[in-house]
Amino acid sequence: MATLVYFFQKLLQFFFNPEIMSDEDNFIQFNKGEKMGIWSSRGIVIPAIYDFVGFIYDGTFLVEDKGKHAYFNRLGEIIIPFNDIYDSYGDFAEGLARVRINDKWGFINKTGKEVIAPQFYFAENFCEGMAIVKNHDNLNGAINKQGALIINYKFSYLSAFKNGFAVFGNDKHGLINKLGKVVLPQEYSSIGDVNDNKLIVRIKEGNYYKEGVFTIGGTVDWNNNMDTANEKIRLYNAYKKEARLFIEKLYSDGCPCSYKRFRHYIVWKEPISFEDQELLFVEFIIFLEKLDANTFRCKTCGTIYTQAYKQYSISLWVLNVAIKQNGNYTDNGAAVLNPIPVNLGFKGYKLEKIEGTYFITSTNVVLNYLAEKS
Numbered sequence: 283m284a285t286l287v288y289f290f291q292k293l294l295q296f297f298f299n300p301e302i303m304s305d306e307d308n309f310i311q312f313n314k315g316e317k318m319g320i321w322s323s324r325g326i327v328i329p330a331i332y333d334f335v336g337f338i339y340d341g342t343f344l345v346e347d348k349g350k351h352a353y354f355n356r357l358g359e360i361i362i363p364f365n366d367i368y369d370s371y372g373d374f375a376e377g378l379a380r381v382r383i384n385d386k387w388g389f390i391n392k393t394g395k396e397v398i399a400p401q402f403y404f405a406e407n408f409c410e411g412m413a414i415v416k417n418h419d420n421l422n423g424a425i426n427k428q429g430a431l432i433i434n435y436k437f438s439y440l441s442a443f444k445n446g447f448a449v450f451g452n453d454k455h456g457l458i459n460k461l462g463k464v465v466l467p468q469e470y471s472s473i474g475d476v477n478d479n480k481l482i483v484r485i486k487e488g489n490y491y492k493e494g495v496f497t498i499g500g501t502v503d504w505n506n507n508m509d510t511a512n513e514k515i516r517l518y519n520a521y522k523k524e525a526r527l528f529i530e531k532l533y534s535d536g537c538p539c540s541y542k543r544f545r546h547y548i549v550w551k552e553p554i555s556f557e558d559q560e561l562l563f564v565e566f567i568i569f570l571e572k573l574d575a576n577t578f579r580c581k582t583c584g585t586i587y588t589q590a591y592k593q594y595s596i597s598l599w600v601l602n603v604a605i606k607q608n609g610n611y612t613d614n615g616a617a618v619l620n621p622i623p624v625n626l627g628f629k630g631y632k633l634e635k636i637e638g639t640y641f642i643t644s645t646n647v648v649l650n651y652l653a654e655k656s
């Protein structure tokens with residue numbers, strides 16, 4: 283038996299390096315049949331005889347059994363006996379746990395005493411001594427540990443406090459301190475965490491973003507960190523505009539469907555530059571008659587196109603376009619060559635992207651290629 287214990291201790295040392303793991307990380311939920319318990323490197327802390335045992339939070343485990351709830355400490359001792367006083371029970375944070383009764387939320391302490399009576403339409407866990415609460419209008423405020431509303435209900439969004447500050451707002455965000463005083467006006471598209479009285483802010487001007495570092499009580503120091511992202515937005519918009527004009531041009535001379543190379547590209551027969559192909563189709567759809575969510579018809583020749591997103595990997599979904607029915611057009615497009623210059627893509631997807639440079643002029647190279655007549 284001693285040998286077996288030694289083996290497990292070695293195994294635990296391997297998995298739970300004390301240098302990087304806190305004591306709280308050393309507790310593991312385990313199952314025995316339908317029941318759950320808690321196990322640690324020192325052995326079984328809570329035997330697997332309960333319906334559910336949560337992770338450790340603030341040194342306590344929330345345990346559920348036969349519809350009742352109890353809290354256990356890190357030694358596996360019951361600190362709040364099984365009861366069904368409340369409709370739901372939350373994990374402890376900073377010494378208090380959320381409880382709900384008759385759709386109102388309040389807080390209990392670790393002796394089970396109700397220290398803040400259930401009165402809130404919603405309450406989040408305490409964080410830095412403050413808990414975000416909601417009123418009947420779904421507006422957020424914040425209370426202290428005595429249950430006093432320190433920050434009035436007036437925010438449609440209010441984050442938990444972090445390093446003394448919380449983010450509020452909708453599309454635009456601002457920052458308040460723990461007294462509810464606005465320290466950064468509601469003007470920013472995003473706001474980072476406050477560290478050493480400084481934080482990163484972003485603002486949207488038209489289509490573009492600007493980033494800077496704001497010092498609490500001071501001003502924003504703008505930088506050029508968004509230049510690369512803005513250049514991508516600029517290329518994207520320039521591309522969309524070019525694609526729209528191109529389709530308009532083809533329609534002024536019949537319809538795009540009559541161009542062999544256009545059809546080839548739009549149905550993505552070569553696995554290339556799919557982002558550009560997708561965006562070209564998005565612009566093309568504007569000119570088509572919508573038959574249903576995924577079926578579109580060319581009003582000029584009657585060609586019917588279908589679209590479906592196909593998953594290629596966990597994060598890669600590609601829009602596949604197919605011609606469901608050829609319309610009544612006369613084929614006047616030049617033959618598709620291989621390799622085709624479309625390999626460049628409208629935004630230089632393949633070659634230029636790899637080289638790290640974009641040349642918007644390649645849009646015209648591709649458009650001219652697609653529109654070449656036989």
Ligand SMILES: [Zn+2]
Binds near residue numbers: 580
């Ligand atoms: Zn057509």
